Amino acid sequence: MVTKLSAQDFLEKGKTIPIIDVRTPAEFEQGHIPGAINIPIFTNEERAQVGTKYKRSSKDAAVLLGLELVGPKLAVFVRRAKKIAVEGEILIHCWRGGMRSGSMAWLFETAGLKPSLLVGGYKAYRHHIRESFEKPTHLVVIGGYTGSGKTEVLHQLSNLGQQVLDLEGVANHKGSAFGALGQADQPTTEQFENDLAKIWSEFDHTKPIWTEDESHSVGSVWINDALFNQMRKAPLLAIIIPKSERIKRLVKEYACFDIDLLKQMVKKIEKRLGGLRVKRALESLDLEDFATVADITLDYYDKAYGHGLDTRKTQKVYRLEIEKDEPEANAKFLIDYLKTI
Template sequence: MIKNVAVSDFLDLKGTVPLADVRTPAEFAHGHIPGAFNLPLFSNEERVLVGTTYKQIGREQAILLGFDLTGSKWSGFIREALEKAPDKKIAVHCWRGGMRSGAMAWALDLYGFEVYLIQGGYKSYRRWAHQQFGASRQLCLLGGMTGSAKTKILYELGKMGEQVIDLEDLAQHQGSSYGTMNKMVQPTQEQFENNLADQLKDLDRNIPTWVEDENLNIGKISVPKPFWYQMTSAMQVNLEVGLEQRIEELVGAYGSLDKDFLIACTERIHKRLGPVQTRDAIAAIREDRMADFIRLVLVYYDKTYLKSLGKKEKDKLFSISLDNDHHLENAMRILDFIKTISVNWQA
């Protein structure tokens, strides 16, 4: 049996019904619904052939070509679907809910699957995702100069049951020139947005959600504008942490990284650091004087942060001093702190 279902209704079932994305591997890699698996009807090259035939000759000839290309594949499709959905309950989608997903749904139904066919396909999911970014939320930003351990405190807040969105984790980037940590690979922009929307849908909009204060761009990834605009007008708790404590935190995070990586990243910001600072920072890296290297580049990052902080609405900016690196204790202090202030939540 084939049931047509809206993407929003399917997401309520997510986790109980496996989702087969029958688009090509290239389409899937560019962006897919979180949790979906790829069951491509056509290879990347085959899709081009079918599309060209459709445009140059016509729909019927393209359909015939599609059957020629997939003729020997159908038993493989069914076997893979059985591996993912042994109870024979599965959801299917393509780009617009057209012929590709319709053909796959027909074959699976013929075999005895209960098939949920996503109306509008992946395109409808993308529309749904963008709706999540514009939905009004009670955001609470966690700010502070580089090295304030914001991400670690955010993690502790999440463990304590607070609603948290970790944009740097979703973007797989720490937000600075050194942000890949020489190991992280960023998702595509589209996949980042899909993953963010997937997390946002499960949050209660009527209670605060903690988000680390970020630039619009995190590495090559951009925070969706509607969500970013909410961040710029949200209340912010600014962590005031001493320079030496921040240097110690950053040496622990970056001090063991490959020196060539650190030098290349430093050279990328040489115009902002200045020639003397750049030269001295690179020399410190080569001589394994990591604290000196961190101290030099923090001059630039601190200046940038203070400039950004100056643009915040004063009635939504609250500062708290932290004088230790006990992240759980600091998270608890922050929660106690916001209970003492009058919070002007965004509308």
């Protein structure tokens, strides 16, 4: 008997039992449950063939074509499933919990395994995680001008036992025009949301959850509306660190990159900086005067971020003057300050 599980129960069981995603590689790449293993019933091309047959002929003809394509692969599916099953148990899903996952579950049960199906498939999972971001929570946002070391403060908060949602870490992007430097490829927005949801589900939402102030997008990925709205209603602790300290940090973080690559990044914000500033920044790069480049770019970023802070109406903003870029000390300061508000 194949067990059928809700999205919540499926994910809970998925903490100890392997999840098999039987959708095509293209569907899996677009977005999947974190930790799931892709054992596609059809390749991308085969699924297209079956879909075409369904449209141009009939459902019966499409099913027959599907059987012809899948038949030679059945033994391979079973061998792979048996290798990863835990005490014979396996979890399976497709897009809507229909024919693909149902067929694979029947095959595995016939082969002696104990499969469980996700009711409603991946679509139900997506609906479930999106709802989870609407759950009332104790979010605390760390703000501050570019170069304030906010990400490192987050890491120190984590080291101090605090709950941390590192949006830039999950997005593989530091948020600015220079944010892709030194980072792995970004996930799709869908996968970004899936990965965030896994972390989100592990939090104790009665205790503070720290995250960094971000715009709606982090590089090429988007923060979903439910989470973004929570961020914009949460208290914002803006650490105001002297520009000289921030310039030192930016030089340390970016001077290691190729000059030509840095020039490309500067040119990305040419319209915002203005022609004369860009010209001066490029000349400074040729001279390896990275401090001047940082100073020039901060003129733009500081004005933009300062304006953003001033125009927030639904968020309590606390501007905290801090003299030094010392992430561990600043993390401890934020923990203590939160207790006072």
